Amino acid sequence: KAGVTQTPRYLIKTRGQQVTLSCSPISGHRSVSWYQQTPGQGLQFLFEYFSETQRNKGNFPGRFSGRQFSNSRSEMNVSTLELGDSALYLCASSPTRSNYEQYFGPGTRLTVT
Amino acid sequence: QKEVEQDPGPLSVPEGAIVSLNCTYSNSAFQYFMWYRQYSRKGPELLMYTYSSGNKEDGRFTAQVDKSSKYISLFIRDSQPSDSATYLCAMSLQGGSEKLVFGKGTKLTVNP
Numbered sequence: 001k002a003g004v005t006q007t008p009r010y011l012i013k014t015r016g017q018q019v020t021l022s023c024s025p026i027s028g029h030r031s032v033s034w035y036q037q038t039p040g041q042g043l044q045f046l047f048e049y050f051s052e053t054q055r056n057k058g059n060f061p062g063r064f065s066g067r068q069f070s071n072s073r074s075e076m077n078v079s080t081l082e083l084g085d086s087a088l089y090l091c092a093s094s095p096t097r098s099n100y101e102q103y104f105g106p107g108t109r110l111t112v113t
Numbered sequence: 114q115k116e117v118e119q120d121p122g123p124l125s126v127p128e129g130a131i132v133s134l135n136c137t138y139s140n141s142a143f144q145y146f147m148w149y150r151q152y153s154r155k156g157p158e159l160l161m162y163t164y165s166s167g168n169k170e171d172g173r174f175t176a177q178v179d180k181s182s183k184y185i186s187l188f189i190r191d192s193q194p195s196d197s198a199t200y201l202c203a204m205s206l207q208g209g210s211e212k213l214v215f216g217k218g219t220k221l222t223v224n225p
Binding site: 043044048056103104105107 | 203
């Protein structure tokens with residue numbers, strides 16, 4: 001089975017712009033979670049979707065949003081980019097409603113200049 | 114106090130050593146405990162998960178949970194250079210829709 005795929009892998013954007021990141025979960029997985037990873041804060045939970053519904057949301061500003069499509073693919077969007085948004089954005093999928101078994105993609109490295 | 118504390122290391126050991134990685138946590142309601150391995154420039158890889166207290170073994174890896182002390186450990190026996198990575202612990206309240214809370218990771222280097 002193919003793993004979680006994320007596109008693009010690398011992205012450079014300018015402050016104030018917006019960005020959309022894409023995630024394709026493992027086939028059959030209906031739960032998709034997004035995380036931000038930085039050296040200072042580590043892995044921080046952004047949000048989680050199951051069957052197109054957002055089930056949980058982390059403590060991030062409203063500039064961070066996401067959605068999930070009927071085929072379980074997910075996108076996250078960051079508007080009005082700030083320098084502090086530079087990070088590795090990771091997507092993870094889970095085969096069940098439970099999140100203790102998550103499989104991560106390689107991430108999208110976003111650099112904001 | 115952070116919910117999950119993990120010594121960032123770095124930890125450097127010779128090949129063949131037994132490695133002990135640890136996390137402490139403050140929320141006694143955590144029920145599921147996970148260990149992930151992350152190689153440089155890669156996403157985290159799930160090594161194993163345990164529910165509540167006790168031990169779980171998978172090959173050279175053993176996970177231990179001591180809920181009374183709010184302390185979890187990952188032991189790696191006969192460590193190999195390929196084990197060199199950052200190890201992240203993670204926890205969740207119920208394993209359902211609750212989010213995972215991660216430690217910041219311990220960087221391990223196994224020297225040949």
